[in-house]
Amino acid sequence: MKIYIVGTGGVGGYFGGLLAKAGNDITFVARGEHYNAIKENGLLVKNTQGDFLIKPAQVIKNFSEIKNPDLILFTVKTYSTQPVAQELKSDVNENTIIITFQNGVNNDHEIKKYIQNAQVYPGVAFLISTKINPGVIKQIGGLRRLIIGDRNNPNNEKLKDVVELIKKAGIDIVSSDDIARDLWKKFMFIVAFSGMTAICRSPIGKILADSITRSVYEKCVKEAIAVAKAMKVNVADNVFESIMKTSTDTVPESKSSLLVDVENGRKNEIETLNGTLVRFAKENNIEVPINELIYGAIKLLR
Structure with missing residues (x-):
């Protein structure tokens, strides 16, 4: 499964790092100094369970470089949702699953305003983590837990497959019966x-x-x-x-x-x-x- 982390900050960098560490096909989307640092030195994740380095890390800086994504973890700051979704819409397809792990309660609805050609679902991340330097993520607290769900179909089989994939990376994740x-x-x-x-x-x-x-x-x-x-x-x-x-x-x-x-x-x-x-x-x-x-x-x- 080709997985892209759109927003390599505290949440995306941490969970994306764990997925990459477990051997999954992960590509991080980052820009500026953050992109340069990850490209040159890898992604360093400092956390309460033990620091680790993803090197080399697959990283891109342009959405046009996204090719046939199976899963996108959408973790940008909410004030960037609209412009990022508008850029992303031409790079996804009907089989792409997008899960938003952002603060707030309506981010999936906001993304769907601009992306109609993919499957968009809401998620919840319990994590206290931040980018402390270019190429460096630091997690200091939180439950380190993810919840995902389909507002209309709690038994969504595709989301259950995503849950199993993420669980194999040692991440605590569940599928919600009431997202x-x-x-x-x-x-x-x-x-x-x-x-x-x-x-x-x-x-x-x-x-x-x-x-x-x-x-x-x-x-x-x-x-x-x-x-x-x-x-x-x-x-x-x-x-x-x-x-x-x-x-x-x-x-x-x-x-x-x-x-x-x-x-x-x-x-x-x-x-x-x-x-x-x-x-x-x-x-x-x-x-x-x-x-x-x-x-x-x-x-x-x-």
Whole structure:
């Protein structure tokens, strides 16, 4: 199976690296200094389970170099979804499976606006990882887990085959019987984790250790849960406790990618995260003052 990693950042670089390490036919798509470093020195993945180097690594910088892809892991930042999908549409075919592992809940729908000649499915990645230097990915936390699913057919056989292939690389992956539920479960966590770490300019451990910021964090989670319920998402009765356990189990030094982008003055995903929640809340007449504050404050930094 010919697999392409479109977006060789924290998520794509880590999971793509594991797939390549297991001997799969993996080609990374990267640009600029990142491409040059991978081409010359390989892809170095630093992680909690042991560092490894993929060298030589198959890497390209132009989408036109993609040939007959069987599987594409779509892992670019969400603000790049539209331009990347538009470029990619001429390089895929009806047999190509595209799985999006991005923050947010509607990325597969967004990709389908521009790519109608491939099979596009949503996925969820639980990972705290980032590109720390050209050619270097560092994973410091998270469950290192993937979930994929078909919104209309939970028993999709092609996705089950993908699950088995990825499992053979030692990756924890499951096929979901309700992918909308799983997308939202992560989304309810990530708007709080990303939003609060970014606005407080602090890792998750400091936020949860302080009684005031922990209380605000909890309110942020509860606002997201209220919006999910209003949108008829299948929300478990214990979802708040589950999200807080995930939060407290996260490595205390962990920073969200949103915070890292803010710290480095880069474009960020606030629109996809708290901005999207605020828009959903307005559509459903739900008050979300914490998320509105986070959204407004981070948006002004651009």
